[in-house]
Amino acid sequence: MRICIFGAGAVGSHFAVRLARAGHDVSCVMRGPHLDAVKANGLTLKVGDTAFTARIKASADPAELGPQDVVISTLKATGIGALADGLKPLLHDGTAIVFAQNGIPWWYDLGMPAAHPKIPDLGFLDPGGRLRTAVPKQRIIGGVIFSSNEVVAPGVVANLTPERNRLLIGECDDRDSERIARLRGALNEAAIESFDVKEIRETIWSKLLTNMSMSVLCLLTGLTARALRDDPAMQEVIPRLLDEANAIATHFIPEVKRVARTGPAPDHKPSILQDYELGRAMEIDVLVRAPAAFARAAGLATPMLDLMAALAIQKARDKGLDQG
Numbered sequence: 001m002r003i004c005i006f007g008a009g010a011v012g013s014h015f016a017v018r019l020a021r022a023g024h025d026v027s028c029v030m031r032g033p034h035l036d037a038v039k040a041n042g043l044t045l046k047v048g049d050t051a052f053t054a055r056i057k058a059s060a061d062p063a064e065l066g067p068q069d070v071v072i073s074t075l076k077a078t079g080i081g082a083l084a085d086g087l088k089p090l091l092h093d094g095t096a097i098v099f100a101q102n103g104i105p106w107w108y109d110l111g112m113p114a115a116h117p118k119i120p121d122l123g124f125l126d127p128g129g130r131l132r133t134a135v136p137k138q139r140i141i142g143g144v145i146f147s148s149n150e151v152v153a154p155g156v157v158a159n160l161t162p163e164r165n166r167l168l169i170g171e172c173d174d175r176d177s178e179r180i181a182r183l184r185g186a187l188n189e190a191a192i193e194s195f196d197v198k199e200i201r202e203t204i205w206s207k208l209l210t211n212m213s214m215s216v217l218c219l220l221t222g223l224t225a226r227a228l229r230d231d232p233a234m235q236e237v238i239p240r241l242l243d244e245a246n247a248i249a250t251h252f253i254p255e256v257k258r259v260a261r262t263g264p265a266p267d268h269k270p271s272i273l274q275d276y277e278l279g280r281a282m283e284i285d286v287l288v289r290a291p292a293a294f295a296r297a298a299g300l301a302t303p304m305l306d307l308m309a310a311l312a313i314q315k316a317r318d319k320g321l322d323q324g
Helices: 010-021 032-041 081-086 127-134 178-189 200-221 225-230 237-252 271-278 284-298 303-318
Strands: 002-006 025-029 043-047 050-054 057-059 070-073 096-100 140-146 149-153 156-159 166-171
Touching: 002 010, 010 025, 010 043, 010 050, 010 149, 010 156, 032 057, 081 127, 096 166, 096 178, 140 178, 140 200, 166 178, 166 200, 200 225, 200 237, 200 271, 200 284, 200 303, 237 284, 237 303, 284 303
Parallel strands: 002 025, 002 070, 025 057, 043 156, 070 096, 096 140
Antiparallel strands: 043 050, 140 166, 149 156
8 A cells, every 4th residue: 555644753653664564655744854864764663672664755745755545644733734735745536544643633523423412613623624625524534543652863763652552543434444444454464453443433532531631630740641640649639530531521422431540551741741841832722622612512510621721721821832
C-alpha cells in the first residue's frame, strides 16, 4: 500500500518506520530539523537497545509525494488545519484518510448512529468548516492511538511503550468495509496492534476518559501520571474526577469501558503537559471544552471537571496557548 503519514512527529515517525519495514511504500509530511535529518540519514526508531532505520520519502510539501492509498494524520488537533490545506495532492478517488488524534474529533457527528443521544454543537473543533469542505464523509476513518513516543534527536524517535503500540480504526458510521480490513491487516503485520472495533466512538471515549481527567490533572499539577496516581493528596480527588468522566461517557456510549480508579500508570508526562512546558499549542478544545460541552448537553452536573476545565483554560491563556 502507498501510505502517507501526515504530520510525522514522534508517534507518526514510529508508525512510518514499522510500516516501511513491513514492505509498504511509506512517505511522510514533516518539517524542520526532523525533515532535514530524515532526508540525509533516513528515519530511525529506537525500541529499548535496538534501533531500526528506514529510508522514507519525506517532504514539507505534500505535492512532492503524490496520490496515496491511505493518509494517516497524526497531527494534533491544534494543527489539523494544515491537513485541509495540504491534502489535495495526496488524493485519488479511493484515498482514505485516518484521523488519529486525541479527544473528540471534528467529524464526530458524521455517520453517527441514529440512536446516539443528541450531542452539542462541535463547530468550534473545525473553525469555518475547512475540514468538512476538504474531507467528504466517505473518505473518513476514525483512529485512536495508544503508544507513547519521543523524538530524541532529529530523525530519531524512541518508543517508550514497547509492550503497547496500537492504532485502532473504524469507519465513521461503524460499517464493516474492505478498506478497514486491509488497513488493519497492514498495521498488524507491521507490529502495530489493531484489533476489531465495533464502535469507533466507544474507542474514542475509552481513551478520552483518561485524557480528560488524569492528563489534565497532570497539566495542573506538573506531575507525571504515576506520580499523580501515587500522590496521597490526590487519593480522593482522582476517583471523583473519574466518576464524573465515566458518567459523561456512559450517557453517550453505554457500552464504554469505565476507567478504573486504580491501575498502572506510566511514569511520563502526558502530551498536554509536555506541550505546556514547551510553549506549544495545547489540545484544550478536544480534551477540555468538548467533554464539558457533552456534559452540558447531557444535563450532567460535573463540578470537579468544570473546575478543572476552568483552571486548565486559564493556565493555557496565561501562557498564550489557549485556542479560544
